[in-house]
Amino acid sequence: LSDKLSGILGSLTRRGALTENDVNEALREVRRALLEADVALEVVRSFTDTVRSRAVGAEVIKSVSPGQMVVKIVHDALVEMLGKEAEGIDLNAPAPVGILMVGLQGSGKTTTTAKIARRLSDRMKRRVLMASLDTRRPAAMEQLAVLGKQVGVDTLPIVAGQSAVQIARRAMEAARLGGYDVVMLDTAGRVTVDEALMAEAAEVRAATAPHEVLLVADSLTGQDAVNTAKAFDGRLGVTGIVLTRMDGDGRGGAALSMRAVTGKPIKLVGTGEKVDALEEFHPERVANRILGMGDIVSLVEKAAETIDAEKAKRIADKMRKGAFDLDDLREQLGQMEKIGGMKGVLGMLPGIGKMKAQLENANLDDKVIRRQRAIIDSMTPKERRNPDILKASRKKRIAAGSGTKVEDVNKLLKMHRQMADVMKMMGKGGRGGMGGALGK
Ligand code: GDP
Ligand code: MG
Numbered sequence: 001l002s003d004k005l006s007g008i009l010g011s012l013t014r015r016g017a018l019t020e021n022d023v024n025e026a027l028r029e030v031r032r033a034l035l036e037a038d039v040a041l042e043v044v045r046s047f048t049d050t051v052r053s054r055a056v057g058a059e060v061i062k063s064v065s066p067g068q069m070v071v072k073i074v075h076d077a078l079v080e081m082l083g084k085e086a087e088g089i090d091l092n093a094p095a096p097v098g099i100l101m102v103g104l105q106g107s108g109k110t111t112t113t114a115k116i117a118r119r120l121s122d123r124m125k126r127r128v129l130m131a132s133l134d135t136r137r138p139a140a141m142e143q144l145a146v147l148g149k150q151v152g153v154d155t156l157p158i159v160a161g162q163s164a165v166q167i168a169r170r171a172m173e174a175a176r177l178g179g180y181d182v183v184m185l186d187t188a189g190r191v192t193v194d195e196a197l198m199a200e201a202a203e204v205r206a207a208t209a210p211h212e213v214l215l216v217a218d219s220l221t222g223q224d225a226v227n228t229a230k231a232f233d234g235r236l237g238v239t240g241i242v243l244t245r246m247d248g249d250g251r252g253g254a255a256l257s258m259r260a261v262t263g264k265p266i267k268l269v270g271t272g273e274k275v276d277a278l279e280e281f282h283p284e285r286v287a288n289r290i291l292g293m294g295d296i297v298s299l300v301e302k303a304a305e306t307i308d309a310e311k312a313k314r315i316a317d318k319m320r321k322g323a324f325d326l327d328d329l330r331e332q333l334g335q336m337e338k339i340g341g342m343k344g345v346l347g348m349l350p351g352i353g354k355m356k357a358q359l360e361n362a363n364l365d366d367k368v369i370r371r372q373r374a375i376i377d378s379m380t381p382k383e384r385r386n387p388d389i390l391k392a393s394r395k396k397r398i399a400a401g402s403g404t405k406v407e408d409v410n411k412l413l414k415m416h417r418q419m420a421d422v423m424k425m426m427g428k429g430g431r432g433g434m435g436g437a438l439g440k
Contacts (some may be wrong), residue, residue, distance in 0.1 A: 016059075018066055023055045026070035030291070037253035037290040038222030043260040051077050061304050072304075075287055082256060082283035087240070087265040089116065090212060091126065096175035096183045098210030102201050102232055105189030108244035108270055109216045110140060113186040114147035115270065115278040116214075116242075121153050126181040131156035131171035133164040133204060134188035144186055151275050154180075164188065168204045185210065193231040201236055212239045214267065217258055219243045225254035226261050233262040244270035247277065252286050319423035326384035329416050330376040333369050374402040375412050387413055 027048050034044045051074050060069045091097050099116070101109045113130055120126045130148055132155070134140035141158050148155035156171045168185055175183045185204065190197045205213065215238040217225060232238055241258050246269045255266055266281045315332055318324050376384060378401030383390055390398070390413065392406075399406045 018055050018058045018060060018069060020056050022066035023052055023070055026067040027052060030074050033291050034253065037251035039253035040223050040226040040257040043257045075291060078287040078290065079283045082259055082286055083265050084283060086280045087267055089267060091182065093211040095181045096172060097181065098172065098183050098185065098208050099212045099214060100185045100205060100210040101214050101216055102187050102236055103189055103216035104228060105191050107189060107216045107218045109189060110143055110186050112216050112242050112244060112270055113184050114151050115275050117153040117184050118151035118275055119278060120182055128153050128182045128184060129156060129171060129175045129180040130184045130186065131167055132186045133167050135164055136188050164200050165203050165207050168208045172208050193228060198235045205236055213237060214240050214242050216242045216244060217254060219246050219252050219254045220248050220250040221254055225257045229258045229261050238262055238264050240265050240267040242268045242270065247271040251292060252289050255286050256290060324420045324423055326376050326379065326387055326416060330373055333373050371404060371408065372412050375404055375409055378402040387416065
């Protein structure tokens with residue numbers, strides 16, 4: 001942690017829930033960042049609305065300002081919207097699997113076709129055939145053939161005078177006969193979306209029934225991205241997006257716009273002119289880039305982590321020493337929701353994977369947790385430190401005091417005993433057999 005960041009961490013201490021004012025103020029900044037990143041206006045609007053409703057009332061973490069907290073919420077929402085998990089090219093269909101590449105001219109279709117073909121053949125050991133359907137520019141077919149040689153992937157022999165659809169049919173047929181796994185169809189593009197372009201691509205799609213229709217889009221296009229994406233998706237039914245020129249200095253707002261408008265996953269990212277400049281899509285990175293506030297985001301994450309980790313560690317230490325009493329259990333119950341339940345604490349201890357799953361299954365929802373805390377609250381300090389003294393009469397008193405039944409008190413005590421036992425065992429280095437300790 002740099003000095004500067006720790007300085008900020010130390011100086012901001014406001015706590016509480018985010019007010020509408022906090023949120024609106026921070027969202028003004030966020031809005032500006034999104035627009036600067038070239039996120040389309042309509043997307044900015046719906047996105048900030050979503051975030052506003054999510055942020056107002058949210059708890060502010062200690063040592064973080066409300067503004068930073070909002071940015072963190074924005075960041076998380078952005079990552080979620082961009083698609084949390086990387087989705088690769090889907091080849092799950094009978095061979096030859098068709099992949100149709102569509103997009104505006106100059107977006108990087110031909111280059112990306114070769115990049116993907118290379119990846120599928122090198123990494124995934126698929127036999128790939130590429131075909132250029134760009135009949136308007138003879139040089140385009142030549143370009144793909146040259147790239148094919150470069151990456152060691154076959155291209156369909158060029159036959160003069162055929163239409164795009166004819167070439168596409170020939171490619172699928174050649175792939176069937178030649179035992180290829182994948183056929184990549186690189187279409188012609190126009191500078192702007194036009195009807196002839198769409199009609200041709202639609203015809204190719206109908207003739208070849210490709211399993212993937214990948215929209216190749218230049219990440220530097222900004223506001224136009226939305227219209228382009230809408231037009232292509234509406235007419236062709238895009239299955240995924242490839243964003244090119246992410247090596248440039250654009251901030252990648254197009255990624256968000258495209259994703260928001262089509263709802264289709266961003267599958268890959270082009271990061272250079274060379275044939276190996278193709279990467280998985282990392283929503284985190286793009287979110288940081290769009291916000292241009294990476295520092296703040298990592299600061300807030302750091303703060304959240306530190307706070308939770310400190311508390312969790314203190315309890316884990318006690319557990320390890322076998323000194324885990326009901327006061328600790330009470331604090332732990334309070335922490336549960338915040339750090340993702342018991343696993344937050346257990347995650348700090350080694351070799352506990354199996355038990356973790358069982359605890360997650362244990363019925364520890366909010367209501368149960370509140371009840372358990374109420375039971376502990378009804379105990380005297382002495383009882384909390386030494387639960388062994390809890391006999392029938394005390395239990396009855398505690399149950400009455402907490403509005404529960406003796407049965408509930410017993411359940412809580414059993415849970416505590418099991419946890420303390422397991423921890424003690426772990427402290428002695430014993431790892432065997434504890435998987436079942438909490439399952440009963
Ligand atoms: P197409 O008209 O859609 O087929 O586009 P091309 O594949 O011919 O690409 C147009 C130009 O963009 C070429 O000069 C490519 O080298 C370049 N290009 C494609 N993808 C990328 C990328 O991810 N980064 C950079 N910097 N250049 C790219
Ligand atoms: Mg091309």
